[in-house]
Amino acid sequence: MTSSHQSPEKHPEHGPTPHGVAHVHAHSHGPAAPVSKHLRKVIAAVLIPFATAVLVGLAVLWPGGAPGHERTGVGFDRQTEQGKVVRVEQVDCKDVNAAQVPPTGDTTTPEGREAVNAQQGRCKRVTIEVTTGKDKGRQFTEIVQPDAPRQLDQDQEVVVAYAPDAPEDLQYSVTDVNRKFPLVLLAAVFALAVVAVGRMRGVMALIALGTSFLILTFFILPAILQGSNPLVVAVVGASAIMLIALYLSHGLSARTSVAVLGTLISLLLIGLLGSLFIGWAHLTGNTDDYTGLIHGLYPDIDMSGLLLAGVIIGSLGVLDDVTVTQTSAVWELHQADPRMGPRALYRAGLRIGRDHIASVVNTLVLAYAGAALPLLLLFSIAQSSVGTVANSELVAQEIVRTLVGSIGLVASVPVTTALAALVVSADRPPRGAADGTGPSTGTMPPVRTGRGRRRKR
DSSP, rough: OOOHHOOOOOOOOGGGOOOOHHHHHHHHHSSSOOOHHHHHHHHHHHHHHHHHHHHHHHHHHHOOSSOOOOOOOTTBBSSSEEEEEEEEEETTTTEEETOOOTTTTTOOHHHHHHHHHHHHEEEEEEEEEOOOOOOTEEEEEEOOOOSSSSSSTTTTTTEEEEEOOOOOOOOHEEEEEOOOHHHHHHHHHHHHHHHHHHHHHHHHHHHHHHHHHIIIIIIIHHHTTTTOOOOHHHHHHHHHHHHHHHHHHHHHHHHHHHHHHHHHHHEEEEEEEHHHHHTTTOOOOOOOOOHHHHHHHHHHHHHHHHHHHHHHHHHHHHHHHHHHHHHHHHHHHHHTTTOOHHHHHHHHHHHHHHHHHHHHHHHHHHHHHHHHHHHHHHHHHOOOOOHHHHSHHHHHHHHHHHHHHHHHHHHHHHHHHHHHHHHHHHHHOOTGGGGGTSSSGOOOOOOOOOOEEOOOO
C-alpha cells in the first residue's frame, strides 16, 4: 500500500519510470493526448485551404439582406401587427349569419351539415384591439364559430393581418395567436438543461447553435432569395456551420479536425447523390402553397436546387453527431491499447459504428415521417396504394431526402473511422518511447500491485 506512494511517476519525456494501473486508467477517461507537431501540420495543410475557401465563398456570396418585394397579402406574405382580445360575447350563430346552407339546400353533404350545426350553435362575438403599428388602439370585431379550430378568449394576445386595400371594416383580421411567451420559456428551459448537464461544453454548444441560426438567417436564406445557386449557397453555409459548431463544441484539436474531414466527405457524397436522384426522379421542389408562393414571388429561384440545399442542411446535424462519436471512439481505443494498429482500430471502431448506424438511420426516417404525418393521413383516408403514395411528388421528395441523407450517414461511419484510425496510428511516438517504457515497444508496461511487487501482464 505504501509503495504506491514512494515512486511518483514521471512523464515519458522526462525519463523511464514504471507505469501503474492508476496511470493507465486515467488515460482512458481523460482528454486525448495531443498529437505530434508533424501530424498537426498535415491536418492543417488540409483544413486551412478548406476553411479559406469557405471564407471566400461567404464573402463572394454574401447577400447583404433579403431583396424587397411588393406584398401579395397571401399566406405568410402579409403585413401583420399585434393585437389583444378585449371583449368576448356569446351570441346565437343564426343571428349573426355565421354560416349559410348551400344554395342547393342539400344538408347531407359535409358542408351542409357543418352549416346547419353552426346555425344552431352559440358563437362568440370577439372584439380585438390593435396594439402595435400606425392604427394602435383601433378595434374590430370577428365572429368565432363553435367548431372553429382556433377559439379566442378574454385578454388573449393575437397576431392580426392588415390588408390596406380592403374596405375599412375588413382591413384587420385575426391570423394567429401570440405564442412568444411559451416558446421563449421553453427555449430558456432547454438552455438551462444544456448548461446544467454540459457545463462549459454546453455553453459552447449553445453559442454554436446561435451561430448556426445566424448563418442560416443572414446568409443562406437571403443569398438564395438574391438568386444565387442554392446548392453552392448550401455547401458554403453548411461548411461554415460545420466548422464553427464542431470547433466551438469540441475544441480545436486533431480529433475534431478528423471529424470535420469525415463530415465534409459525407456532405459531398450527399450532394452528389441528391443532385443525381432529384434530377432523375424529376422532382421540381414546388409541391405546396408555400413553395408555389416562393416561386411566384421569386421566379428565378431554382426550386429543385432549393430542395437539394434542404437535403444537405438537414443532414448536417446528424452527420456531426456520427463523425464526432466515431472519432472519439477510435481515439479512446488507441489510448486504451496503444499497440493496436490502424486495421485493428478500424475494425473495433466499425463495430461501435454499426450500432450507431442502426439508431441514427431509424431516427432520421422517423423524423421525416413525423413531419409528413398529416400528409400520410390524407393518403390513408383516400385508401391509396403504397405505390401511388410513393410515386406522388410530395412523398417522393421525402423518400429521396431520407434515403440520400441515410446513405451519407451510413458512409460517414467507415470513412470517419478509417480517417481516425490512420491519423492516430500515424502519430509519431514521443521522445523516450524507444527506451522500453513507451507504447511503441509492443509490450504492456508492468502493473504495480498493492504490496509493492511487480508482475508482468
